[in-house]
Amino acid sequence: QVQLQESGPGLVRPSQTLSLTCTVSGASISTDGSYWTWIRQHPGKGPECLGYIYFTGRTYYKSSLKSRLTISLDTSKNQVSLKLTSVSAADTAVYYCARIFYYGSGSYWPDYWGQGTLVTVSS
Amino acid sequence: EIVLTQSPATLSLSPGERATLSCRASQSISTYLAWYQQKPGQPPRLLIYDASSRATGIPARFSGSGSGTDFTLTISSLEPEDFALYYCQQRYDWPPGGITFGQGTRLDIK
Numbered sequence: 001q002v003q004l005q006e007s008g009p010g011l012v013r014p015s016q017t018l019s020l021t022c023t024v025s026g027a028s029i030s031t032d033g034s035y036w037t038w039i040r041q042h043p044g045k046g047p048e049c050l051g052y053i054y055f056t057g058r059t060y061y062k063s064s065l066k067s068r069l070t071i072s073l074d075t076s077k078n079q080v081s082l083k084l085t086s087v088s089a090a091d092t093a094v095y096y097c098a099r100i101f102y103y104g105s106g107s108y109w110p111d112y113w114g115q116g117t118l119v120t121v122s123s
Numbered sequence: 124e125i126v127l128t129q130s131p132a133t134l135s136l137s138p139g140e141r142a143t144l145s146c147r148a149s150q151s152i153s154t155y156l157a158w159y160q161q162k163p164g165q166p167p168r169l170l171i172y173d174a175s176s177r178a179t180g181i182p183a184r185f186s187g188s189g190s191g192t193d194f195t196l197t198i199s200s201l202e203p204e205d206f207a208l209y210y211c212q213q214r215y216d217w218p219p220g221g222i223t224f225g226q227g228t229r230l231d232i233k
Contacts, residue, residue, distance in 0.1 A: 037222070045227075046210055047212075047224045049224075060217075062221055063221075098166075107173055109157050109172040109178075109214070110167075110169065110212075113168075115165070
């Protein structure tokens with residue numbers, strides 16, 4: 001059973017850096033063949049994919065966040081990390097990590113998600 | 124960025140009724156579409172992928188159809204646990220393109 005658990009501070013000051021960690025169990029992030037993604041959800045809105053990373057370390061970032069966002073892997077700890085710099089109130093949201101799994105025939109879809117962690121940006 | 128528009132925003136039905144939820148893409152996305160269910164305080168749960176394939180453990184009353192720009196999620200006979208938020212999601216030009224979600228349809232008990 002694959003499980004993902006997000007962790008990090010629930011409150012971040014404006015202009016500071018938001019750092020979150022996703023600890024994965026039941027799958028190896030370095031050999032699973034999956035992509036790993038960070039998705040956030042503002043209250044009452046649809047989810048928003050921030051970016052993703054392949055098990056090789058190749059990354060993709062949403063264009064509007066590219067200058068502020070870094071997603072990385074720590075294979076020794078089986079963790080996926082997110083760093084978002086220069087945060088503002090607009091970054092207040094529930095942040096999820098998820099696995100994007102290969103279903104065959106070129107088909108990849110997010111299947112396992114963490115429970116999410118609420119991050120509030122406020123002074 | 125490909126925009127997904129879901130309709131209706133809210134759907135009020137009774138248990139046992141049939142639910143039909145729609146998702147329209149701003150450009151053709153073939154069958155690169157998934158549907159998710161979300162309940163309060165929980166992450167989204169994958170129901171349907173590739174427009175019409177049911178994910179593991181999803182009951183047969185859930186079905187998906189469509190291709191190109193117009194897609195439908197059908198729940199054949201609503202159970203009490205089906206009343207929730209539903210989102211569609213596309214991955215047409217992924218990777219390296221983006222993944223986008225619709226704004227959701229709330230399925231309420233009438």
